[in-house]
Amino acid sequence: MKIAVIGKGKVGLELWGSLLEHHEVVLYGRDYPSEKEISADLILIAVTDAAVAEVAINFPNTLTAHTAGAVPMQPGPRSAVFYPLYSFSKEQRVHFKQVPLLLETASQGDRDVLEDVARDLSDAVYWIDSAQREKLHVAAVMVNNFTNHLYTLAEEYCDQRGLPFEVLHAIMLQGPSKAKELGPKIAQTGPAVRGDQGTINKHLQELGESDLAKLYQILTQSIQKHHG
Numbered sequence: 001m002k003i004a005v006i007g008k009g010k011v012g013l014e015l016w017g018s019l020l021e022h023h024e025v026v027l028y029g030r031d032y033p034s035e036k037e038i039s040a041d042l043i044l045i046a047v048t049d050a051a052v053a054e055v056a057i058n059f060p061n062t063l064t065a066h067t068a069g070a071v072p073m074q075p076g077p078r079s080a081v082f083y084p085l086y087s088f089s090k091e092q093r094v095h096f097k098q099v100p101l102l103l104e105t106a107s108q109g110d111r112d113v114l115e116d117v118a119r120d121l122s123d124a125v126y127w128i129d130s131a132q133r134e135k136l137h138v139a140a141v142m143v144n145n146f147t148n149h150l151y152t153l154a155e156e157y158c159d160q161r162g163l164p165f166e167v168l169h170a171i172m173l174q175g176p177s178k179a180k181e182l183g184p185k186i187a188q189t190g191p192a193v194r195g196d197q198g199t200i201n202k203h204l205q206e207l208g209e210s211d212l213a214k215l216y217q218i219l220t221q222s223i224q225k226h227h228g
Contacts, residue, residue, distance in 0.1 A: 001117065002039060006032050006055060007046030010088035011067050015044055018096050022120040038062070042117060044082055063110050065103075069137035072130040073104050080105040080114055083133060084122075087144050096121040102128040102136070147175075153212060185226065192223035 001023045005016045008029045016027040030047065032038065038059070045055050045066040052066045056074040065080035066073075073081050081104040088094060101118040103125060105111050111127075118125045128136065151172060158165040178187040191199040200220055207213035 001041045001113075002026075003117070004028060004032075004038050004040040004043045005046060006030075006043065007067075009046060009048075010090055011084065012044075012046035014088060014094045014096075015046060015067070015084075018094070018121055019117070023117070042113065063105075063113060065105075065114060069102075069140065070134055072134070073106060077107055078110060080110060081130070081133065082114065082118065083128075085136065085140055097123055100124040100126060102126050102133050104129055104133070153215075157212065188223065188227065190223070192220045193227050195224075 003019055003023050003025045004027075005012050005019070005025060006028045008027060012027065016025055019025045026040070028038075030051070032055075040062060043059050043062050043064040045052055045064065047055055047066075049068045049071050052068055052071050053074060056064055056066060056076070056079065059078075060076050061078065063078045063080060064074075064076070065082035067082055067084065069083050069085065073079050081102065083102040084094075084096070085100045085102055086094065099122050101122045101124065103111075103114050103118055104127065105114055115125060154168060155165045157163075158168070175187075181187075191197075191203070203216060204213055207216055
C-alpha cells in the first residue's frame, strides 16, 4: 500500500520506520503538501492533539486516521483512528509487535484495510470506539504517567539524601510484571495493606510538611480503602 505519515514527532517517526518494512511510506512534516500532491491509500496523522482537526479536514476523500488517544474520530466518511497505546520516547526504539493498536473507522468498508495495516505491525489489534478510547486513555495516564512521576519523586528523594536510587531498580521492574501476572489488587503489598500504622507514621515523619507527604497520605488512604 501507499501510506503517507504526517508528523515527524516520536509517533510519526516510529510508524514511518516500522511500516517501511511492509509498504511504500512517505513521511511529511507539518508543511505537508496539499491534498492533490498526496497520493496515498492511507494517511496517518501523527501531530499534536490540537492540530489533528486542522490537518484531517484537508483529506476528505482518502482513508485518514489520526493516532491520538484523547481525540475523537474526526467527521467525514473516510475518517479513522489508528492509536498505538504506548509511551513513545525519542531515546527508545519501539517494537510494535506487542503494542496494542486501537482502531476505529467511520466506514465499514475501510475496516479491512486499516486492520491489515495494523496487523503488519502488531499482534494486539482492537476495535475501540472514541468514547471507549478516551476512557482507556485516562487509565493509560494512571498506569504510565503517574507511576513514572512517582519514580521521579523517589529519585529526587534519594538524591537529596545521598541514597543510591539504583537499588530500587529491581523492585521497579518487579511491580509491573507482578501486577500483570497476579492482577494489581492481589499484587499490592506494603504497610498500607498490612495495616502497619507504625511504619506509615514513621514515613510521614520522615517526609515532614512536604507535598510528597501529602501525596504519600492520599495514596496510603486510597490503598487502605481498596483493601479494607
